[in-house]
Amino acid sequence: MKDLAEILAIARHVGWGAADILQSYYHGTAKDLNLEIAYKQNEPVTIADITASQYILEHLQAALGNEDFAYISEETYTSPLNQENSSQWVWMIDPLDGTRGFIEKTADYAVHIALVKETRPILAVVVIPEAEKLYFAIKGQGTFVETRDHRQPQQLSFTPDTRQIEDFTAVVSRSHRNQKLEYLLQNLPFANHKAVGSVGCKIATIIEQQADVYISIAGKSAPKDWDIAAPELILTEAGGKFTHFDNTPLQYNTDDINQWGGLLASNGQHHEILCRQATMILQQWDNS
Template sequence: MKDLEDILAIARDVGWKAADILHSYYHGTVKDPDLQVQYKQSEPVTIADVTVSQYIVQRLQAAFGEQDFAYISEETYKSQLQLQNSQLVWLIDPLDGTRDFINKTGDYAIHIALIQEHRPILSVVAVPEAETIYYAIKDGGTFKETPTATVAVKLSPTKPVEDLTLVVSRSHRHERLEYLLQNLPCQNQKAVGSVGCKIATILEQNADIYISLSGKSAPKDWDIAAPELILTEAGGNFTHFDGSPLQYHTGDINQWGGLLASNSNSHQLLCQEAQRILSEFDRIKKV
């Protein structure tokens, strides 16, 4: 296997070029700008999703082959069962935030993560409309790269819990999540699409917390893995509400339950509060 730094250099280049492809679809500068929107399980898929997925997978396969690596993309995923023996797994979301991409909010991203033993060891998150990629290697820190500069990202939380800002979804809302958000000790909220863009907002210190609470569906491995590593390597936290670490490539692509990402030294307190509030909600609904 290549050195992780060498692998990262290729993944960063793939991220930049994939961002260029999405950017051209977003701004309608491709030869055929029709996004050909379809819906699968009520979620939109566009020709941009498919094109970028093919590009990323083909580039990575050409660079690394299939002997040591498996490749799981949101747009090509069928079953992980035949991949369980793979030591290294690429988790790819070619377009995180498709609804925002279609609605032209600018909040869409590309996620590329390398998983080993159920944990991310390398990740790239590209945010095309910001002309930025964030990248990290396990125990190597997080970096922000633009066309003109590369800088290390290090979080230094100082706010009291009541002053923290939650970054929340414009969609994927349900009663249980609404109750939780309304009863947390911090009530400042900022709406941002795409998990990658939400975590980027925390890295840019324009928000402090992101909460995911599964309902009838849950975020998938490719939604979370790359954003998790760029946050944690910058000094943030990303755990289940009980404080346990997230696991990927386990045979179930869903990240069920409650997840909390933060830049805050109040992370443990917020996890405990979230569990208490949800227990209260469940008691109320049983009455």
């Protein structure tokens, strides 16, 4: 098997290629301009999702083969992971995270490509096409960002932060909201809320220090592995944290593709306090 640096170079190249495909649909230059919007479990799926998924899978498999790796894409996933593969190396792919924002032209959409070893991500690429930025990370080596014009990557790290929770900005979903999440956000003392689509875009706002915290609470549905794995690694390798409310790490490639419960991502400041506060507030909700 190739080493992780070689694999990352392939994933970065594929990430930019997928971004090109998505932008051709987003800006109306694709040969087929009909997005053919359909719905899968109440979530929109377009021809752009499918075309980008096919591109990513074909190019990763051509470069890396199927002997060492399994490949899970949102657009091809059909069954529980423990039935679909037995590999300890699994690619988790969301070819278009933030399809609603893509359709509505908010610019909040991203490409997620993560390599999970056993149950944890060890390599990640997140591309924000409209920002012309690609974030990438290998476990233990930090997070870097590159643009199309500046391929020399710049390492990201958070500057020292002496602010209190009351000064924080929470980045929140444009569409995936429920009453329990609204209650939690109303009772946490954040100064501001910033609405952003796509988990990848939300995490990028934290890395770029435009926001401080992201919270997800599963309702009737939950974020999937491919929504979270790549954004988690680029955040944590930049110095942030991404855990369950009980401060335990997220697990991927298990027998459930869903990330149930409460998830909290932050710039790392006051993370444990925020987890405890979120847990206490939800206990009040449950007892009300």
